[in-house]
Amino acid sequence: MTRFRWFLWGVVAVAAGLFGLFAYQLTQPKDEFIESAMIGQSIPAFALRAAVPDRPGLSSEDLADGKAKLVNIFASWCIPCRAEAAQLEVLRESGAEIVGIAIRDRPEDVSAFLQVYGNPFTRIGADDISEVQLSLGSSGVPETFVVDGNGVITYQHIGDIRPEHVRTILYQLREAGA
Amino acid sequence: MIAEFGLAALWLAAALAGLQLVAGFMGMRDEDEVLARLARPAALVQALLCGLAFLTLLWLFARTDLSVALVANNSHSEKPMIFKLAGAWGNHEGSMLLWVTVMAVAGGLIALVERRLPERTMLATLGAQAFVGLGFYAFLLFSSNPFERLNPAPGEGNGLNPLLQDIGLAFHPPTLYFGYVGLSVAFSFVVGALLTRQVTPEFARVMRPWILGAWVFLTIGITAGSYWAYYELGWGGWWFWDPVENASLMPWLAATALLHSASVLASRDALRAWTVMLGVIGFSMSMVGTFLVRSGILTSVHAFAVDPERGSFILALLAINIGGALVLFITRASTVAEGERFSILSREGALVVNNVALSAVLGIVLLGTLYPLLTEAFDVRVSVGPPYFNPVSAIFVLPMLVVLAVGPLLRWRKDSFARIRMPVFALGIIGLLVLAGVLLTSTIDILPLLGLVLAAVVMVGSFLPLRGRSLRRLPLAVWGMVIAHFGAGVTLFGMASDTAFQQERLVAANAGDVVEVGPWQAVLEGVIPVAGPNWNAMEAQLPLTYDGSEAGEARPQARSFWSPPQETSEIALVTRWNGQLYVGVGNQTEDGRWQLRLWWKPFVTFIWYGGLLIALGGVLALLGRLSVDVRRRVAVRKIADRKEDEAAFVQEAGA
Amino acid sequence: MKKLLLILAMLLVTPLAAQDNLPPAPFAYQQLEDPELEAMAQDLMITLRCLKCQSQSIADSDAPMAGDMRHQVRTRIAAGEEPEAIREWLIQRYGDYVSYQPRVKASTWPLFAIPALLVLGAILVLRGRLRKAK
Numbered sequence: 029m030t031r032f033r034w035f036l037w038g039v040v041a042v043a044a045g046l047f048g049l050f051a052y053q054l055t056q057p058k059d060e061f062i063e064s065a066m067i068g069q070s071i072p073a074f075a076l077r078a079a080v081p082d083r084p085g086l087s088s089e090d091l092a093d094g095k096a097k098l099v100n101i102f103a104s105w106c107i108p109c110r111a112e113a114a115q116l117e118v119l120r121e122s123g124a125e126i127v128g129i130a131i132r133d134r135p136e137d138v139s140a141f142l143q144v145y146g147n148p149f150t151r152i153g154a155d156d157i158s159e160v161q162l163s164l165g166s167s168g169v170p171e172t173f174v175v176d177g178n179g180v181i182t183y184q185h186i187g188d189i190r191p192e193h194v195r196t197i198l199y200q201l202r203e204a205g206a
Numbered sequence: 207m208i209a210e211f212g213l214a215a216l217w218l219a220a221a222l223a224g225l226q227l228v229a230g231f232m233g234m235r236d237e238d239e240v241l242a243r244l245a246r247p248a249a250l251v252q253a254l255l256c257g258l259a260f261l262t263l264l265w266l267f268a269r270t271d272l273s274v275a276l277v278a279n280n281s282h283s284e285k286p287m288i289f290k291l292a293g294a295w296g297n298h299e300g301s302m303l304l305w306v307t308v309m310a311v312a313g314g315l316i317a318l319v320e321r322r323l324p325e326r327t328m329l330a331t332l333g334a335q336a337f338v339g340l341g342f343y344a345f346l347l348f349s350s351n352p353f354e355r356l357n358p359a360p361g362e363g364n365g366l367n368p369l370l371q372d373i374g375l376a377f378h379p380p381t382l383y384f385g386y387v388g389l390s391v392a393f394s395f396v397v398g399a400l401l402t403r404q405v406t407p408e409f410a411r412v413m414r415p416w417i418l419g420a421w422v423f424l425t426i427g428i429t430a431g432s433y434w435a436y437y438e439l440g441w442g443g444w445w446f447w448d449p450v451e452n453a454s455l456m457p458w459l460a461a462t463a464l465l466h467s468a469s470v471l472a473s474r475d476a477l478r479a480w481t482v483m484l485g486v487i488g489f490s491m492s493m494v495g496t497f498l499v500r501s502g503i504l505t506s507v508h509a510f511a512v513d514p515e516r517g518s519f520i521l522a523l524l525a526i527n528i529g530g531a532l533v534l535f536i537t538r539a540s541t542v543a544e545g546e547r548f549s550i551l552s553r554e555g556a557l558v559v560n561n562v563a564l565s566a567v568l569g570i571v572l573l574g575t576l577y578p579l580l581t582e583a584f585d586v587r588v589s590v591g592p593p594y595f596n597p598v599s600a601i602f603v604l605p606m607l608v609v610l611a612v613g614p615l616l617r618w619r620k621d622s623f624a625r626i627r628m629p630v631f632a633l634g635i636i637g638l639l640v641l642a643g644v645l646l647t648s649t650i651d652i653l654p655l656l657g658l659v660l661a662a663v664v665m666v667g668s669f670l671p672l673r674g675r676s677l678r679r680l681p682l683a684v685w686g687m688v689i690a691h692f693g694a695g696v697t698l699f700g701m702a703s704d705t706a707f708q709q710e711r712l713v714a715a716n717a718g719d720v721v722e723v724g725p726w727q728a729v730l731e732g733v734i735p736v737a738g739p740n741w742n743a744m745e746a747q748l749p750l751t752y753d754g755s756e757a758g759e760a761r762p763q764a765r766s767f768w769s770p771p772q773e774t775s776e777i778a779l780v781t782r783w784n785g786q787l788y789v790g791v792g793n794q795t796e797d798g799r800w801q802l803r804l805w806w807k808p809f810v811t812f813i814w815y816g817g818l819l820i821a822l823g824g825v826l827a828l829l830g831r832l833s834v835d836v837r838r839r840v841a842v843r844k845i846a847d848r849k850e851d852e853a854a855f856v857q858e859a860g861a
Numbered sequence: 862m863k864k865l866l867l868i869l870a871m872l873l874v875t876p877l878a879a880q881d882n883l884p885p886a887p888f889a890y891q892q893l894e895d896p897e898l899e900a901m902a903q904d905l906m907i908t909l910r911c912l913k914c915q916s917q918s919i920a921d922s923d924a925p926m927a928g929d930m931r932h933q934v935r936t937r938i939a940a941g942e943e944p945e946a947i948r949e950w951l952i953q954r955y956g957d958y959v960s961y962q963p964r965v966k967a968s969t970w971p972l973f974a975i976p977a978l979l980v981l982g983a984i985l986v987l988r989g990r991l992r993k994a995k
Contacts, residue, residue, distance in 0.1 A: 032479065036536045039483075043490075043532060046576070047525045053503040053579055054517050062587065062912055065956045132883040132925060157886035158929035165954035167912040167926070441921040448916040550987065562986050566979040573975055586968045591918070591961025593908045598976050602983070710903070712892050775923070792890060792923075801890045 061186040064165030064173075071179045072163040076153025079130040079138045086127055086153030092179030096204035098126045098197070099173040100149070101161060103133050104141035106169040108188035113145035115189040120148040122194075124201055128152040131161055131169055172197065176204035209274050212262030213353040216303075219255035219310060220343035222248045223336045226313075230333025234326050234402060242325075245332045246317040252339075253314025260294075260307040263352055267294040273359035276300060276352050282363040285371065292376030293365060298500070298516065299352035301379055306342045308380075308387040312416075313339065316391070322412055324404060331398025338390055341523040349519055374434050381427040382454060386492035388420025389457060392464065393531070396485035400534050403541040405478045410471035413485070415831050417468055420488075421461040422824035428454055429817030440775040442708070442788050442805045444813060447595045449504040452575040453495035456568055460488035463564035466557050474618055476545040476554050480561055486531045491568070493524045504579060549620040556613025563606035567599045574598075600653055607660045607698070610691060611667025629670050637663045650706035657702025664695030682830025690823025697816025703785075703809040714799040724806030726787050727751045728760065733791070733800055741767045743776070746791040746800060750780060757782075760789040785809050888935035889928030895939075902935045905944040908961045909934070909951065918961060 075087035091097060100116060102109040120126055128149040130138050138152070155161055164173065164181070174183035174197070183200040185193060226248040233242025263276075267290050272278045280300075281293045295304040313335045320328065346352070395413040399405045431454065436444040445451065464484040470477045498504050501517025535542075548554040574590040581588050611633055615626045623630075640662040644655055668691035671684065711723040715730045722728075728748040736745045743763040750757045760778035767774070780787040785808040792801030893899040906920035911927040919927040919934070930951075937947050951959045963969045 033536055033539050036532065036539060040529070040532045040536070043528060046494075047521060047529075049576070049580060049583065050497065050501070050503065050521050051518075052583060054501060054514050054521065056583075062955055062958055064954060065952070066954055132929075134883065156883060157932055158926055159933070162930065162933060162951075163954065167955065439917075439921065440923070443921050446916065446918075446921070450916075559987065562983045566976075566983055569979055570976055573972065577969075577972055581968055584968075587956060587958040588963055588969060589910045589958050589961050590963055590972065591908065591910065593962035594972065601976065601980065710892070712890050714891065793885075796884050803890070 062167045063186070064167075064181070064184050066165040066181050067184055069181060071175055071181055072160075074153075074160045074163065076129065076155055076160060079128070079133065079152040079154035080135055080142065081139075083128075083147075083149060083152045086129060086151045088179060090127065090151060091175050092177070094177040095125060096174065096176045096182075096201055098124050098201060099129060099164075099175055100126055101129045101131060101164075101166050101169055101171045101173075103131045103169045104137040105133070106131075109141075109170045110145055112170055112188035112190075113148075115191060115194055116148040117146050118191075118194055119189075119197060122198055124198065125150055129155050129160055131155050131158055174200045174204050208262060208271065209266060209353040209355060212259045212266070213351070215255045215259040215262065216343070216347065216353070219252045219259065220340065220347060222252035222255065223310075223339045223343055226252060226336035227333050227340060230329045230331075230336060233329040234333060236326070242329055245329050249310075249313045249317035249332055249335070252336075253310045253317075256307045256310035260303055263294050263300060263303060264291055266353075267291055270363060272361075272363055273355055273357070275354045275356040278356050278360050278363050280363070280365040282365050285365070288373075289371045289376065295379060296376065299346070299350045301383070302342065302346050302350050303352050304380060305383050305387065306339065306346060308383055309335075309339055309342065309390055312387055312391050313394075320412060322408055323398075324402065327398050327402040327404045327409070329398075330401040331394050334397035334401070335391070335394040338394060338527055341526065345516075345519050345523065349515060374430065378427060378430060378434070381423050381430070385420045385422075385424035385427060385457065385461070386489075386496070388416050388423065389461060389488040389492050391416040392420065392485050393489035393527075396482050397531055397534065400482060400531075400538045400542070403538060405471075405482060405542045407472050407475045410468045410481060411831075411835075414465075414468050414472060415828055415835075417461060417465050417488075418824055418828040418831065421458070421465055422821050422828065424454070424458040424461055425817060425821040425824060428458055429814050429821070432817070433814050437777055437779060440777050440790050441803075442710075442807065444704075444810070447574070447590075447592050449575050450499060452571050453498045456571055456575075457488060457491040457495055459564050459568040459571065460484055460491045463561045463568070464488050466560050466564075470554050470557050471545070474546050474548070474554055476548055477558070477561070478542040478545045479539075480558075482535060482542055484561070484565075486528065486535065487565075487568070490524070490528045493520065493527070494572075497521055497524060498575075504575075546619075548618070551616065551623060552621050553613065553616045553618045556609050556616055559609045560606055560613070563602040563609075566602045570598050570602070571595070596653060600656070604656055604660060607664050607694075610694065611660075611663045611670075614668075614671040614687065614691070629667075629673070633663050633667050633670075636666055648706070654702040654706035657698055658706065661695050661699035661702055664698065665692055668692040668695060682833065683827045684830075686823045686825070686827030686830060688823070689826060690820045693816045693819025693821075693823055695816070696812050696819055697814075700809050700812030700814075700816060703812070704807050707808045708810070709806045711802075711804045713802050713804075714795050715802050716799050721748075721802060721804060723787070723804045724808075725753045726757070726804070726806055727754075728789070728802075728804060730800065730802065733794075736763065738765070741765045744791065744794075744800075746789075746802065748778075748789060748802075750787065752782070760787065762789045762791040764791050764793065781811060786811055885925065885928040886932035888932040888939075889925075890931075891935075893935055893939055898938050899935075901944055902931075902938040905938070905947060906931055906934055909948070910959050910961055912955065912959065 071088050071091050073088045076085050078085035091099065098119065116126060126148045128151070130152055133154065135154070138154075153160070166173075166184075168186070170188055172185040172189060173181050176182050182204045183197075185197060189197065226245055229241045229245035229248060233239070233245055266274050266277055267281055268287065270277060270281055270283045270290065276297060276299050277293075280297045281290055285293070294300045313332065316335070317332060323331070392413050395409060395416070399409045431451070432444050435446070436442070464481065467477045467480045467484055471481045497517060497520045500520060501514065503517065550558075574595055577590055578588055612626065612630055615629055617625075637659045640659045641655070644650065644658055668688055671688060672680065709724045711721055713719075713721055715721055717730055717732050719730050720727055721730065728750050731747040731749055733744050733746045736743045743765040745761050745763045748760040748762075750760055758780055760780055762778040763776040765774045765776055766772075775790050775792065777788060777790040780789070785806065788805040788807055790803045792803065794800055893902060903920065907918045909919045909930065911917045911919045911922040911924055911930070913924040913926045914922045917927075919930045934947055938944065948960055948962075957963065957968070963972050965973055
């Protein structure tokens with residue numbers, strides 16, 4: 029009989045644990061982002077054709093040229109990308125070198141987008157089938173990676189860059205040796 | 207005025223629930239006879255008031271009274287009437303009111319008709335029912351008031367989203383609620399029986415119709431939900447082990463186990479502890495499911511009424527009700543533990559296997575659903591999906607199905623293998639024949655293979671209990687069991703067949719191209735624009751032939767809605783007795799061809815036919831039990847009438 | 862209802878993600894020629910999670926990113942890569958979240974240990990019943 033009681037106390041303990049977990053998760057902000065597991069690793073080899081006529085394309089070698097950079101993953105059809113344009117401009121003015129990867133985009137659409145929202149990029153590669161995006165472990169647009177001079181990913185920012193994020197990103201970029 | 211009237215009715219109903227609580231628990235302890243006599247009337251009046259409050263809400267929606275916030279947010283003056291009415295429960299507040307109303311009506315019904323249990327147990331049950339109810343009243347009145355006014359009233363309501371105007375969407379939620387409420391009634395009976403130490407066969411018999419009813423509604427709800435996903439999602443899947451699906455599956459698993467263990471308790475006075483435990487778990491799972499969906503803590507569910515405050519409220523109710531019931535169970539453990547004994551080779555033994563297996567599957571579904579939530583607390587993100595759930599639950603489901611085929615042949619208490627040797631050998635041979643047949647004709651994975659074999663065994667085995675019995679004099683409940691078990695085999699057959707034999711074709715086709723999938727040939731005759739009330743679509747026209755003979759036409763559409771702008775794929779289904787052709791049309795490629803996707807899904811429809819058969823079996827069993835109860839009641843009353851002319855309320859119940 | 866609302870949520874979510882106007886990747890909606898390779902790809906795709914959708918595999922989704930992932934899977938399978946190597950490649954990038962098939966490791970062992978315990982418990986319960994009856 030006592031064994032049965034112990035078993036029941038076990039059930040109570042499991043239920044209590046479950047309720048505790050529920051309560052804890054209720055207090056946690058829901059984090060929908062899937063972080064890349066590539067942070068700390070070398071950027072995989074790739075070579076993308078130019079997305080617009082007036083900027084060169086992007087390859088993994090360009091990212092290992094000794095200078096730390098920001099890699100901004102964007103698209104003309106992505107609405108938050110418009111919102112972060114001003115912050116990219118601030119970053120560029122603060123001395124960051126920013127290269128872009130345009131996801132699933134037509135050259136004319138990218139050009140029009142850059143015309144309206146500004147072009148902070150020194151290079152823009154066109155990733156038509158999200159191949160490079162997948163290889164970086166990026167799960168959406170916009171995302172911004174910090175890559176050091178050896179082509180190692182050191183930081184990932186998911187979502188649009190808001191004014192309050194600029195300092196962190198500049199700090200991460202300096203840490204990476206820019 | 208009308209809204210205030212509804213709110214007042216709700217407050218009064220809550221007050222009566224309070225009275226019912228006090229009267230029930232005081233009466234149970236023999237402390238106050240006057241108060242005890244109030245418990246049943248309180249439950250009845252509460253049911254009436256709650257029903258009135260709900261009718262008020264319906265009335266407000268029917269009139270589209272926009273000064274009520276809930277109506278303004280969820281309705282629109284130009285909706286068809288049926289969707290206006292359905293809008294009353296198609297939102298958080300209204301659905302909670304519906305829940306409470308169904309619960310109050312169930313309580314009123316018990317108070318009115320149920321006289322088989324000792325009166326003290328009945329009072330305790332009504333008290334428990336009121337306790338659970340009060341929690342929901344508090345939830346409604348303090349944090350989800352459906353009658354809240356909006357000042358100033360807007361000119362028009364918000365809710366005209368055509369996608370929400372779906373008849374399935376209108377009637378799916380109440381189906382699940384009826385199931386949940388049925389389980390809450392079973393829970394109240396369990397608490398009442400524990401409080402008064404009356405875990406008896408009579409208690410199981412009284413509780414059984416409520417479990418059966420709940421189980422039928424849950425079965426229908428899951429079956430309909432699965433079919434809806436199948437034709438709405440557009441990729442031919444019918445079960446995704448999504449957290450939301452699992453949330454509806456878990457109460458069903460618990461209810462299925464409870465149903466079987468209650469029938470052992472009712473017939474044989476065994477499995478008392480199991481029945482009590484499952485009664486508590488069944489209701490917990492209903493509330494856990496509600497919590498998971500409403501609180502938004504799981505990915506996949508952020509669409510509906512996600513609100514941490516509501517989540518906290520439901521969680522608090524969950525913890526109080528379930529925690530309380532479990533602790534009560536522990537204090538009463540000695541009174542329920544010993545039941546009648548039996549051999550493992552007996553009807554009870556088979557039902558124990560059933561209970562153990564269903565509980566284990568429930569545990570696995572719960573674990574797999576909540577595990578990502580657990581690791582998230584440690585910042586690790588994992589996914590648990592079909593490749594986990596399918597094989598791991600099969601470990602328990604497959605042996606259970608073997609027992610399902612044989613168990614009903616066994617006698618209660620003790621049986622010998624020699625007696626059932628013949629049918630078991632016959633079933634074994636059927637299984638081997640199917641196994642050999644499938645292996646010789648095709649190569650399929652192990653799980654669908656075992657599924658096909660067991661489906662045949664279960665389908666044949668389910669009819670064996672009829673052997674040697676007079677079909678005309680067979681009780682309805684036995685018919686119910688046979689049909690429900692047969693339905694389980696049918697569903698299994700559909701699942702296994704679709705998994706093993708479905709064929710898929712994805713092509714980009716020009717007009718005139720022929721697409722072949724399985725025995726079907728489809729010709730893309732053309733793609734024409736079609737306009738609907740609030741959408742336009744490109745409709746592909748595909749005349750079909752099956753095995754060379756004409757077989758109708760499929761017209762899938764790619765629809766674009768204007769407001770809000772969104773695109774949906776309206777698939778075309780061509781149903782034959784032996785399966786369904788599932789056709790979808792996608793976008794046009796750059797060179798002008800159309801993306802077509804076709805699936806030939808042999809016997810896939812059997813999944814839902816089987817679900818309906820299971821529900822039908824439940825209905826028959828329910829009718830059988832109720833008619834026996836009514837007949838017995840009539841007989842008892844006749845005797846009682848003869849003995850005494852006047853029958854006072856309480857005295858009669860004690861008889 | 863939950864099911865329905867979930868689906869509605871999906872219907873509402875997908876178009877937002879589908880605003881690009883580039884045609885899908887070649888093998889997003891096209892099967893491989895070799896039925897055996899296609900079956901292999903299909904078996905893998907139903908076990909990979911679409912990152913842009915709520916609880917759907919990449920085989921069940923119209924999201925462009927799911928299409929691009931299907932293209933990756935099919936081209937890699939066609940190039941002779943083993944399905945498990947492709948899964949591994951994706952896990953290296955997205956962590957275990959991307960795979961619906963949990964593997965035994967430090968963070969997932971309870972998923973396998975608990976069912977094993979349940980089997981053990983089930984056997985114990987049944988044996989207990991057996992002994993009591995004698």
